[in-house]
Amino acid sequence: MIEVKHISKSFGDTQILFDISAQFNPGQVNLIIGASGQGKSVLTKCIVGLHEVDEGKVIYDDRVFSEMGRNDRKLIRQEIGMLFQGSALFDSLTVLENVMFPLKMFTKMSKQERKERAQFCLERVGIVGKDDLLPAETSGGMQKRIGIARAISMNPKYLFCDEPNSGLDPKTSILIDNLIKEITYEYNMTTIVITHDMNSVMEIGDHIIFINQGRKWWEGNNKEIIRTDNKEVVDFVYASTFMKNLRSKLVNN
Numbered sequence: 001m002i003e004v005k006h007i008s009k010s011f012g013d014t015q016i017l018f019d020i021s022a023q024f025n026p027g028q029v030n031l032i033i034g035a036s037g038q039g040k041s042v043l044t045k046c047i048v049g050l051h052e053v054d055e056g057k058v059i060y061d062d063r064v065f066s067e068m069g070r071n072d073r074k075l076i077r078q079e080i081g082m083l084f085q086g087s088a089l090f091d092s093l094t095v096l097e098n099v100m101f102p103l104k105m106f107t108k109m110s111k112q113e114r115k116e117r118a119q120f121c122l123e124r125v126g127i128v129g130k131d132d133l134l135p136a137e138t139s140g141g142m143q144k145r146i147g148i149a150r151a152i153s154m155n156p157k158y159l160f161c162d163e164p165n166s167g168l169d170p171k172t173s174i175l176i177d178n179l180i181k182e183i184t185y186e187y188n189m190t191t192i193v194i195t196h197d198m199n200s201v202m203e204i205g206d207h208i209i210f211i212n213q214g215r216k217w218w219e220g221n222n223k224e225i226i227r228t229d230n231k232e233v234v235d236f237v238y239a240s241t242f243m244k245n246l247r248s249k250l251v252n253n
């Protein structure tokens with residue numbers, strides 16, 4: 001479980017996050033959603049320690065990460081898997097080498113053990129027979145899968161996914177979403193996904209926090225979000241006229 005308690009963050013005189021508290025439980029997909037520029041990335045960077053919080057606490061399973069020194073934080077970071085926007089694979093490494101990379105950096109595994117673990121993770125995400133290709137020789141959807149394989153290679157307790165659907169067609173997006181969901185349930189991970197994608201919200205949003213103006217504006221799940229009356233959430237979820245019409249049908253039935 002990851003908890004944030006009353007966190008605030010400013011850059012210079014500009015306050016970006018205001019007194020945010022939330023709990024992200026294991027074995028469920030936790031989404032951080034909201035319009036552009038509202039503070040989702042800053043919040044996530046505070047959680048993983050890329051930004052320091054000004055006030056409040058970030059806690060990983062009773063360990064107060066925000067008050068730890070560098071070395072203790074490093075240990076927790078090794079329990080975190082990250083799927084970056086755009087996958088962020090190393091261009092000059094093969095598919096297999098990309099997945100082996102964290103194991104080489106952070107474990108004492110032999111080359112053979114690293115290879116076996118990487119192949120297991122690639123197989124888990126449905127990438128078989130592509131070990132020796134370069135990332136550029138694979139599709140965008142495959143690159144996301146390879147990114148997920150790399151993110152889970154260290155058997156993380158916590159998984160962060162930054163806009164896992166960016167640049168993917170709707171069908172591939174749903175496959176990636178479902179893969180994230182399956183892996184989360186299977187390994188009982190605490191997964192946090194930042195997304196703008198409404199399909200993801202509906203498909204995998206076990207727990208959703210909506211960030212608006214740097215505040216936790218709304219919290220609920222994918223069933224509750226459909227019927228909420230919160231104006232800002234409604235404007236976000238039902239942004240297009242088509243979706244607005246759909247909402248009035250839903251609410252009136």
Ligand SMILES: Nc1ncnc2c1ncn2[C@@H]1O[C@H](COP(=O)(O)OP(=O)(O)OP(=O)(O)O)[C@@H](O)[C@H]1O
Binds near residue numbers: 016040042
């Ligand atoms: N390092 C920084 N220094 C100063 N201001 C920053 C910094 N990082 C982010 N901000 C500001 O914080 C605000 C929130 O940005 P953030 O990137 O968290 O938005 P977001 O909700 O993730 O948006 P998007 O969905 O477009 O990625 C923005 O006004 C941004 O300019």
